[in-house]
Amino acid sequence: MTRVWFITGASRGLGRAFTEAALAAGDRVVAAARNLEPLAELADKHPGALVRLPLDVTDRAAVFKGVEQAVAAFGRLDVVLNNAGGLLLGMVEEATEEQLRAHFDVNFFGAVWVTQAVVPHLRAQGSGHLLQVTSMGASGGFASTGMYAAGKAALNSVSEAVAMEVEPFGIKVTILQMGGYDTGLFTVGTTMTEPDPLYAKLRAQLAEMWGDEAGPDPSTAVPAVMELLDLPEPPVRLIVGGASYDMVLQLEQARTEQYRAWERLSRLAPG
Incomplete structure (x- = not known):
């Protein structure tokens, strides 16, 4: 059977x-x-199979209307890929209120609006798989990408809650903690803060640490997720990327070790 996808x-x-x-x-x-222009050639290549939908996920009313149009186009939704997002790059102190609100409007609230809009349709048909695109970086904050990690971490928590809430209705939810793919996130998808000279040394250290490697092509992430969709009992969380898997495990192990190192102090307090 063919599936119907809704992809932001x-x-x-x-x-x-x-x-x-x-x-x-x-x-x-x-x-x-x-911006739908980059999809024009693909639409010509797949007539009748691809519907292009103009949508700004920060507009809640537009999201609900867009989802209705998506359902009307093919009669159902089987896979929802909640993918739209961007990067606010800079130190927390440097970020303006406008930048922070705009960032969370896309990366967190936009994903929540899509989730709210699709769940009633998936529940009515008794099936569907909601894929929430977050990041391996959501496992913890890191200098200059703290706002990005915060938005994705918030989406992780909300998505785990949604997974529990919709499971009785036959809906599956998987959080895709994506690795560092060459998606354009650090170029066209990036908003920069105004650099404070006091952080120049740290910025130089981060640039040296990250290097110039753009990461693998996004298409290399596809096989793992396509296999995931065929699983009768898919995981609620999946780290997508071998190198990212190793890094996340190291972070989790380091956090566990820190907890244990201070266990005595933690147990001084009741509760």
């Missing part, structure tokens, strides 16, 4: 990679994005 942020990066993969598999796709 479908014009580039991971969204584009999964749009292409779904169409290649014979599935149908409603591809949502603010």
Whole structure:
């Protein structure tokens, strides 16, 4: 059976990679994005299988209307890839209120609006798989990417709650903690803070640590997720990327070791 996908942020990066993969598999796709021009050639190549939907996920009313249009296009939704997002890069002190609110409007609230809009349809049909795209970086804060990690960590927590809430209705939820793929996140998807000279040394250290490697092509993440969709009991969380898997485990082990090192102090307090 062919599946119907609803993909946000479908014009580039991971969204584009999964749009292409779904169409290649014979599935149908409603591809949502603010800029649909990059999808024009793909629409010509797959007439009748790809519907392009202009959508700004920060507009809650537009999201609900867009989801209604998506359901009307193909009659159902089987896979929802909640992928739209961006990066606010800079030290916490440097970020303006406008930048912070705009960042969370896309990365957190936008994903929540999509979740709220699709769940009633998935519940009515008694099936569906909601894929929440977060990040391996959501495992903890890191200098200059703290706001990005915070938004993704918040989405992780909300998504775990949603998974419990919708399981009785036959809906599956998986958090995709994506590794560092070459999605354009650090270029066209980035908003920069105004650099404070006091952080120049730290910035130089971070630049040296990260290097110039853009990461693997987003298409290399596709096989793992496509296999995930065929599992009768998929996990609620999946780290996507071997190197990222190793890094997340190291972070979790270091955190556990720190907890244990201060266990005596923790147990001084009741509760």
